[in-house]
Amino acid sequence: MTQPALQVQSLWKVFGPKAEKLVGTPDLELSRKELLAKSGHVIGVRDVSFDVAPGEVFVVMGLSGSGKSTLVRLITRLIEPTSGTVLLDGEDITAMNDDALRDIRRKKVSMVFQHFGLLPHRKVIDNVGFGLEVRGEDKAARRSRAQEMVDLVGLSGYETNYPDQLSGGMQQRVGLARALASNPDILMFDEPFSALDPLIRRDMQNEVVRLHEEVGKTMVFITHDLAEALKLGDRILIMRDGEIVQIGTPDQVVGAPADDYVRNFVSEVPKSHVLTLKWVCRPEVPGEQVSDRTLPSGTIIREAARAVLDAQGPVRVVDDNGQTVGIVDDEDILRVVVAEEESA
Known part of the structure; x- marks a missing residue:
């Protein structure tokens, strides 16, 4: 398994004179507004964790x-975390x-x-x-x-x-x-x-x-x-x-x-500019006449529209391994486009 380029784990930043003493206390469960009113401290970042590949x-x-x-x-320690760790290629920046x-x-x-x-x-x-x-x-x-x-x-x-x-x-x-x-x-x-x-x-x-x-x-x-x-x-x-x-x-x-x-x-x-075919494809019905055209499931709907509209029948949608995950036809494409126009 590839090691993440960046790992952020349970990162907190509390601004205030006694920020470190608040770590692990019930006060950090308060909202920003409540904590400010009670102790004069402000939560800048609250328990943030993520990896970047x-x-x-x-x-x-x-x-x-x-x-x-x-x-x-x-992440770069231009300001110091109150608690938590940041790993860059496995090295602990915070230490x-x-x-x-x-x-x-x-x-x-x-x-x-x-x-x-x-x-x-x-x-x-x-x-x-x-x-x-x-x-x-x-x-x-x-x-x-x-x-x-x-x-x-x-x-x-x-x-x-x-x-x-x-x-x-x-x-x-x-x-x-x-x-x-x-x-x-x-x-x-x-x-x-x-x-x-x-x-x-x-x-x-x-x-x-x-x-x-x-x-x-x-x-x-x-x-x-x-x-x-x-x-x-x-x-x-x-x-x-x-x-x-x-x-x-x-x-x-x-x-x-x-x-x-x-x-x-x-x-x-505009959903057709962002959503992919995996969001609109449907199961193939036994006996349904399907075209011999296939499209990757990660294809943006707008980019797939011409191919689907020109095909003779529904188009098979396949995953990265070439396995069929569903089919998509004119109505599936137009349903998204029409919905965009109605909400515009």
């Missing part, structure tokens, strides 16, 4: 104040001394923030190679690596520009290149595109998708935007008041919301 894009989503940004800072933690941040984890944090007096190529310079790599090696990353993120020709000569989207590309330059095991994104214009934001989302396909890095992506979460995430963790509400694939979150909070979140999502 190697190469997975794991999205943490929630509204402002949900605890998502606190969570990513706990490390300052030197070991500094080494992890330099070599294994890179972060991309909303605010680019570029050095204004340094050229693009030098900003990208800055982390390698801090690591002590010689100039020729870091220049070569930085140039590779500049080319990878589509900034070839801008190596000698300064940050104030670039657009917001281009500056964020520099941030991406800098994060990738150190060849980290995990990339952490804390709402990196939320300050960008919508069109630039979409371009940067596409860039993350492309980069993931090319370099295959494990990514933890923080966002408050559901459309962004659905577009980028292999799985999505939804938070509210510091707690996990649901963890699932995009189609699970849309097709089987855990509660009314999630249901309201996804109510306006």
